[in-house]
Amino acid sequence: MAAASWGASYAAVEATWAVTGTTVQWKEHSAYAPGVQLFLAALALLAAGACLAGTRTLAKAGRVAVATVLSVALAVFVVGTNGLPIYVVTMATLSGIESATGLAQVLLNTAGAVLLLLVALSYRRRLRGACPRCGWPHAGAADGPLAHPAASRAPGRTRAAVYLLMCGLLPWAGTKTIWTLGGDVLGVAGDDWQRASVAGASGPSKATASAGIDVTVLAATVGIFLLLGLLYVWGQVFPRWTLFLSGRRVPRLLPLIPAWLTGVPLAMYGVVLLVMAPLMAAGVLPGIKPDPPFTSSSGITWFAWFGGLAFGGLGIGLVVAARSYAARTRPICAGATATGSPK
Structure with a gap:
C-alpha cells in the first residue's frame, strides 16, 4: 500500500x-x-x-x-x-x-x-512459495516475533574482495590529500587547488582543509567504517565502546539502508567514470576541456579514472558487503520451522 x-x-x-x-x-x-x-x-x-x-x-x-x-x-x-x-x-x-x-x-x-x-x-x-516476510519456506503464520541468527563475520572471500575494492580509494584520496597539503600532482598546483576548493566552501570544509584533510576524503572514511561494520561481528552486536548500547543487537536495517542507498549510486557513478576515462584517453570520446585548477586534459582524464576507481570500488564494496550482511543476519519467523534455504 x-x-x-x-x-x-x-x-x-x-x-x-x-x-x-x-x-x-x-x-x-x-x-x-x-x-x-x-x-x-x-x-x-x-x-x-x-x-x-x-x-x-x-x-x-x-x-x-x-x-x-x-x-x-x-x-x-x-x-x-x-x-x-x-x-x-x-x-x-x-x-x-x-x-x-x-x-x-x-x-x-x-x-x-x-x-x-x-x-x-x-x-x-x-x-516461490516462501514466506513473504522472512524469505524462508515454512509452515505457520508470517507474523509475530522474528528469531535472529547468531552474530558472525563475513566469509574470507567476501572480506578479501571488499578489501581489494577499498584499495581503489588510494589513488584518488592520495591525490586530493597531496593537493590539500600544498603539493603538486597531475599538473595541478596545490595552492591553485586550495584556492579553487575553498572558494565558496562552508566553514567545516575550510576547517578540514586547513588541517590537510579533504572533506570528501573524510566522507570516504565514513564509508569505510560502514564497510567494516558490515563485515564483522561488531556491526551486528553493539561493541563495548557504545556504552549503554553495548551487547545489544544492532537493528538489521541500520547499516543496510545507508549501505544500499550510497553503494548503488556510487557504484553506477564509478563505473561510468571507469568507462569514460579510457575512451577519452584513447580519443574515442572528446577530452574534457581544462578548467582551473587543471591545466591539461590528460590531468582531468587521470583524475576521472582515479575517481572511478574510488567511487566504483567503494560503491561495489558496499553492495558486496551489504549482500553478505543481509544473508548472515536474515531472521526467520519465530513461530515457524524452516524447511529449506531462504529465497
Missing part, C-alpha cells in the same frame, strides 16, 4: 513540474525535459498498479506483466538515485544545495526504489 501511495504522489509531483515548467536539475547545467517527467509519472502509476495487483492471485500473463513493470520501474528509479551521495556530502558539510527541486527528485526516486525493491522481493518470495 505504501508503494502504491508513493506511485500516485510521485506521478502528481512530476506532472505538476512538467505542466508548470519547473526546472528540475539532474546534473550540473542540465535539467529534466517535460517529456521525461511525464514518462516518469506514467511509469510510477504503472508501478503503483503493479504493486496492488501483486497482492492478488493472477494468471500467468498477469504475473509476467507485474514482474515486468516492477523490474523496469525499479531499474529506472534506481538510476534516478545517482546523485544521492553528492547531496548527502554537500548537506553534511553545510556547502549548500545547488538545486532544491533536484534534491527533491533524488529523494523521491530513492523512496520509490526502496519501496519497489521491498515489493518486488516480497512478490518474488510469494511466487
